[in-house]
Every structure is written in C-alpha cells, then in structure tokens.
Amino acid sequence: MRHLKYGLMLSGCLGLIAGCAAVETPNSFTFVPDFPADFTYDLTAAYVPGKGETCSVPGGKGTEVGFNKTNMKYQSPSEIELYRTVSGCPLALNRVQIKIIGVIGRDQKRTYSSYDYASFAVRPELQERHRGSIDDDGAGRFFGECQWLFRTVGPKRYITKILTCKRMDSQxxxxxxxxxxxxxxxxxxxxxxxxxxxxxxxxxxxxxxxxVKVPGGWKRCMGKGFEDQHAFCYGNQTDFSTFRMVDERVCTIYPSCAENKDDAP
Structure with missing residues (x-):
C-alpha cells in the first residue's frame, strides 16, 4: 500500500463556481497531557510497515520517534505523525507509550522523580467496542489516576516515593x-x-x-534499628523511628510531620 508523505488526498467540491479541489488530510494528530502540577512526560511513538507492505527496516532503526527525551527541549503538547517512510519502507503508527513523570521537591535540595506508564494503540481497523471515541470537539480522551506510594531509604530514612498509575473511566x-x-x-x-x-x-x-496508621498520618516502624532497611513492624506498634523529609525536616508522622524530633541520626 502506498502512503503519501503528507497524508491521503481527498477531493471535494468547494462550490459550483470554484469547482472541485483536492483537500489534503493531515498526516498528524496532537497529544495533549492534562496532568497534576509538577508532572511531566516523555513519549515514544512506534511504527510498523503499513497494511499490505512487505518491506522491513534494517535493524528497526528509525521505527521509533521520541518526544521530550533527555537533552530534548520539553514540549507540551506534542504533534505525532501517522505515516512516515524509513529506508524506503512506508510505515504507519502502531503504538504510543507515555511515560508519566512526577517530580518531588522541585524547589528543594533533594529533588527526585518517579514514573509510570500509559499508552494507546493505533491500528488500521478495530472492532467498535475496542475503539476509543473522538468527541465533537475533535478530541479523544482517556483517563487515569496516579498515586504516590511512600517509603524510606538509607540509614537516615529519607522519605522517597514511587508513582503508580491505573486506568480510569470517564466517570x-x-x-x-x-x-x-x-x-x-x-x-x-x-x-x-x-x-x-x-x-x-x-x-x-x-x-x-x-x-502504622495513626491520627494525622503514618508512623514508621523501627524494626531492628536505622540500619534495618526493611524494618517490618511484626506486630510491634510501640517502637517507631524518625525519618527525614525532602526538605531535611526530621519527623515522626508522615505526611503531616506534626511531631518533630531533634535526636534523629
């Protein structure tokens, strides 16, 4: 199947006087992130030979296009091509993977990030029940919920977080x-x-x-001591440790930090 570099050409009549003219169908769409504050993303668009094509790309080089990768200028939204040709092989978009990145302590000394993934498939054909809808405003929307999971790391028990994201419907x-x-x-x-x-x-x-869940948040079980990185409670709900927030505060309750301790290691 032959794919035009700039998309398929459609013809339509623009009026009795003007006659018929060729109308170019766009060869791209726009990905738009609607994320919480301090969230960013990078994106990978993957391509495969178009329907009916028997060609291949040597080593698969050039069959993936990245957006917002390291050393790239951040852009939001991103414009993604539907068709492209690599090594003489016409390709069609097959899948888009979005790396959802949450940033912690952006203005603090100890800044770090965590991420999880979302994606959408793009196919020549899909059964209706598997096909996402495009609204009257020209936008297709899908949804997710991300949650921070907290833990401590290192002998000083610094708080760190892991991001996990789940599918969500429009309701x-x-x-x-x-x-x-x-x-x-x-x-x-x-x-x-x-x-x-x-x-x-x-x-x-x-x-x-x-x-252990307490009024105002959570207390960290001591375990065998600050060198014990797992520090399971094992039923001991009286011996707790301090921990350190990203901004170096020493606390005993997360996330409120309502009780401060000055004797932390």
Whole structure:
C-alpha cells in the first residue's frame, strides 16, 4: 500500500463556481497531557510497515520517534505523525507509550522523580467496542489516576516515593492495568488525543507492615534499628523511628510531620 508523505488526498467540491479541489488530510494528530502540577512526560511513538507492505527496516532503526527525551527541549503538547517512510519502507503508527513523570521537591535540595506508564494503540481497523471515541470537539480522551506510594531509604530514612498509575473511566471508576485506549488510523488525522490524569487524594505505604496508621498520618516502624532497611513492624506498634523529609525536616508522622524530633541520626 502506498502512503503519501503528507497524508491521503481527498477531493471535494468547494462550490459550483470554484469547482472541485483536492483537500489534503493531515498526516498528524496532537497529544495533549492534562496532568497534576509538577508532572511531566516523555513519549515514544512506534511504527510498523503499513497494511499490505512487505518491506522491513534494517535493524528497526528509525521505527521509533521520541518526544521530550533527555537533552530534548520539553514540549507540551506534542504533534505525532501517522505515516512516515524509513529506508524506503512506508510505515504507519502502531503504538504510543507515555511515560508519566512526577517530580518531588522541585524547589528543594533533594529533588527526585518517579514514573509510570500509559499508552494507546493505533491500528488500521478495530472492532467498535475496542475503539476509543473522538468527541465533537475533535478530541479523544482517556483517563487515569496516579498515586504516590511512600517509603524510606538509607540509614537516615529519607522519605522517597514511587508513582503508580491505573486506568480510569470517564466517570472516575478505577480499572485494572495502566491507562490505555485504542484508535484507528482514520480517526486521528488533525485530531487531538488527551490523557487526563488525576492524583489520588491520599498516599499509601509502598510496602505492607512497615508503617502504622495513626491520627494525622503514618508512623514508621523501627524494626531492628536505622540500619534495618526493611524494618517490618511484626506486630510491634510501640517502637517507631524518625525519618527525614525532602526538605531535611526530621519527623515522626508522615505526611503531616506534626511531631518533630531533634535526636534523629
């Protein structure tokens, strides 16, 4: 199948006087992130030989296109091509993977980040029940909820967080797996695909039996001492340790830090 570099050409009559003219179908769509504050993303668009093509790309080089990768200028939104030709082989977009990145302590001395993934498939054809919809405003939307899971690391027990993201429907009901949807190649020209991510209201411990729920938050079990990196509670709900926040505060309750201790290691 032959794919035109700038998209398929459609013809239509523009009026009795003007006659008929060729109208170029866009060869791209726009990805739009709708994320919480201090969230960013990078994106990988993967291509395969178009339907009916028997060619291949040596080593697969050039079949993936990255956006917002390291040393790239950050852009939001991103414009993604539907068709491209590499090594003489016409390719069609097959999958888009979005790396959802949450940043902690952006203005603090100890800044770090964590991430999880969302994606959408793009196929020549899809059964209707598997196909995402495009709204009247020209946007396809899919949804997810991300949650911070907290833990401590190192002998001083610094707080760190792991991001996990789950699929969500338009009514806010959580599902299994990562945020995901699918579209056909003919749905997307000139349209937008928007990923809406909400942040869970509460954080939870990353690992079970390491924190105890108390008024105002969570207390960290001491375990065998500060050198004990796992420090499971094992039923001991009286011996707790301090920990350090990103801004170096020493606390005993997370996240409120309502009780401060000056005798932390």
């Amino acid at each position: 806010g009901n959580l599902g299994r797996g990562h945020p995901f949807t699918a579209y056909t190649l003919t749905q997307l020209p000139g349209k937008t695909v928007e990923l809406q991510i909400r942040l869970a209201a509460e954080e939870e411990p990353y690992m079970g039996d390491t924190w």
